[in-house]
Amino acid sequence: MASFITVCSSLLLAVLVALSVQIFYFSPIDPLLLDLTPATTTRDNKLQNIIKLGEGAVKEPEDVCVDKEGSLYTATRDGWIKRMRRNGDWENWKYIGGDTLIGVTESKEGGIIVCDANKGLLRVREDGVSVLTSEASDGSQIRFADDAIEDWDGNVYFSIVSTKFNMHNWHLDFLEGRPHGQVFKYTAKTNESALFLDNLAFANGLALSKDQDFLLICETWRYRIVRHWLKGEKKGKTDIFVENLPGAPDNVNLAPDGSFWVGLIKLNSERLEFMYNYKITKHLLASSPRLFNFVSDLKRRATVVNVGTDGKIIRKFDDGDGKVINFVTSALEFEDHLYLGSLTSNFVGKLPLRGA
Numbered sequence: 128m129a130s131f132i133t134v135c136s137s138l139l140l141a142v143l144v145a146l147s148v149q150i151f152y153f154s155p156i157d158p159l160l161l162d163l164t165p166a167t168t169t170r171d172n173k174l175q176n177i178i179k180l181g182e183g184a185v186k187e188p189e190d191v192c193v194d195k196e197g198s199l200y201t202a203t204r205d206g207w208i209k210r211m212r213r214n215g216d217w218e219n220w221k222y223i224g225g226d227t228l229i230g231v232t233e234s235k236e237g238g239i240i241v242c243d244a245n246k247g248l249l250r251v252r253e254d255g256v257s258v259l260t261s262e263a264s265d266g267s268q269i270r271f272a273d274d275a276i277e278d279w280d281g282n283v284y285f286s287i288v289s290t291k292f293n294m295h296n297w298h299l300d301f302l303e304g305r306p307h308g309q310v311f312k313y314t315a316k317t318n319e320s321a322l323f324l325d326n327l328a329f330a331n332g333l334a335l336s337k338d339q340d341f342l343l344i345c346e347t348w349r350y351r352i353v354r355h356w357l358k359g360e361k362k363g364k365t366d367i368f369v370e371n372l373p374g375a376p377d378n379v380n381l382a383p384d385g386s387f388w389v390g391l392i393k394l395n396s397e398r399l400e401f402m403y404n405y406k407i408t409k410h411l412l413a414s415s416p417r418l419f420n421f422v423s424d425l426k427r428r429a430t431v432v433n434v435g436t437d438g439k440i441i442r443k444f445d446d447g448d449g450k451v452i453n454f455v456t457s458a459l460e461f462e463d464h465l466y467l468g469s470l471t472s473n474f475v476g477k478l479p480l481r482g483a
């Protein structure tokens with residue numbers, strides 16, 4: 128009996144040692160300890176009043192954009208660019224394939240530009256799909272491009288979420304807590320993409336101001352948006368546009384009145400906050416995406432905010448428990464309605480702004 132117990136406990140010990148080596152020695156992250164911004168608890172549930180567009184036909188539409196004709200576009204997780212015409216009819220517009228299509232933006236040349244986390248930036252027009260840019264000027268392959276915005280000259284700013292982790296491991300960047308994000312600028316004349324800004328924390332959504340005098344960049348796990356000046360006295364300088372947001376900013380879009388709409392994701396929960404405070408628990412979370420999904424509360428809330436050019440929050444709408452819509456990643460205002468993208472829904476949300 129005693130020897131049986133000895134054998135069992137030795138076995139158990141061996142298993143524990145092997146597991147620890149697996150989890151800590153081979154950990155994919157080198158974590159920094161940061162404070163996780165506490166979750167907001169206020170709720171108005173106004174996002175529960177959305178209309179569901181294209182329900183069942185659009186898989187995880189992360190981002191939306193609208194072209195000059197008023198057609199709405201989104202990239203779906205099954206590799207399609209889907210389009211909703213002004214009359215409300217959806218069409219399977221262009222097939223690209225893969226599950227790595229993310230940000231979409233309208234282009235003055237017609238059609239849209241889509242970020243493919245594997246291939247770079249693609250131009251999608253009526254006549255087909257082509258590569259806009261897939262290599263940086265140093266020859267390296269562009270990976271994990273997340274969002275893009277075109278300026279009046281046809282140049283395109285685009286974000287790279289992380290130079291260390293890929294789209295399917297995005298949570299590792301958050302757990303590591305080191306700034307591996309970048310912004311590139313694609314110059315139309317030269318067809319070259321050069322590094323524009325570095326050391327960003329999870330560089331996500333981008334927006335240009337109404338006069339194109341500054342560029343906004345969402346730093347998701349820092350719960351803030353930074354502003355980079357493109358014109359005027361402060362040209363070349365970067366400052367903080369808004370911080371301590373009531374959620375982690377994903378995409379940001381210019382509104383017709385010059386303010387901005389931001390989709391905020393819920394990156395925190397009590398369980399996650401606890402595990403975020405220790406390196407050992409961070410390594411543990413990094414060892415299993417299923418464990419991370421179990422601990423995180425991404426699906427428990429949706430929040431969007433309207434931020435003025437002074438960086439102050441003007442309006443906020445949410446679905447406090449994420450009942451009707453959750454994990455809202457983008458909000459776009461068009462003709463008095465908000466169009467919402469989400470990484471968990473199978474529809475695009477539409478919220479009338481009048482009376483909301």
Ligand SMILES: *[C@@H]1O[C@H](CO)[C@@H](O)[C@H](O)[C@H]1NC(C)=O
Pocket residue numbers: 258259260261262263318
């Ligand atoms: C621009 O560069 C990309 C590579 O980044 C290339 O695939 C594409 O064909 C080029 N386009 C033109 C018009 O030369």
